[in-house]
Amino acid sequence: MNVISSQNRRTLIAVLITLLVVCEVIAYVATTPRPQEKFFQLYVLGAKRMAADYYPNNDTDIRLGESVHWYVGVTDNMGNVQLVVIRVKLGNQTIPSPNDTQATPSPAPLVTEFSRFIQNNETWEFPFVWQIVNAVPVDGSTRILELAINDETFELQGPSARDGYNFRLIIELWTWDVESAAVQFGWQADGERRVAWLQLWFNATTSLR
């Protein structure tokens, strides 16, 4: 019968304790979720689902009734389900853009919004087809009165642009804030508010011709 010497016993106990610590640390790391950076991605693609061909015939001058095909997408990397609201606003050159540092949205008039619940790591992409339905000249400026987005027409009291130059569609990302129980511009991550927005410029100089 083999008798383990006291020195061997001590060695074995030391090995057991070391392995126990190592294995339990591995178990802890395996079962504890790693903190991930929380953010959203917001993008607009052109007619061919690429970052190109945003305007028909590559002409930023949009005519009345001319359809412009885009794709708007959002990816949720917040680590949980989010209620996402995409707000589309019509602006001109003088209306302020959203403020990144103060996390305030643009005061440009809202045209429409799209909302959806998306899961973590899920991308929600939808076609965004728009056209100018009605525009009028006002004192040397062009005012867009009706804009159609995805077969729905929206009446606007929107801004005018000098000679029809430098209109822009501002696309803002809003999310449901659980703490304030309201939809807010941007999202809360690591104790600070972050925002995502895009703008695409266009002209409507030939709309009235």
Added chain:
Amino acid sequence: MVAVLAIMSFVAMQPSMVKSQTIETLEPRFGQTLALVHQAESAGATSTEIGALVVLLNNALELYGDALKLTAPDEGQRRAELVAQVDQILMTVENRAADLTALASQRSYTNRVLTYMWGAIAAVLGTILYAFTMSFYRKYRVKRTFQMRVTRK
């Protein structure tokens, strides 16, 4: 008999009267439901389980959007139906999210305990392996020692 029928029909009507919701009260309901879904996610629900809830939430959101578009006075009936449907879907999501939270937290706890147990078992197996290896090594060293030959130089 008539009185019994009247009481029964009144009792049957009660839940629908209690559950009736207006469009204005539904928006915070979405937030409450989302908070319950977050709880289920934190408890460790899988993306497939959460995905099923997200599909229901988006159905409710779509119906809610349709209800918001019905503003004409003659569309009141249709609007009330849509609001009731949204309310029903949200209630389903809330119930499933609560069930999922309980299930997922139990599952996460079991998985955690099992993982730690496997860690302990691996440590014991490692120690036994070490003991056998050392034992064989010592026997080998003793055997080699006895196989040595002393030669004169």
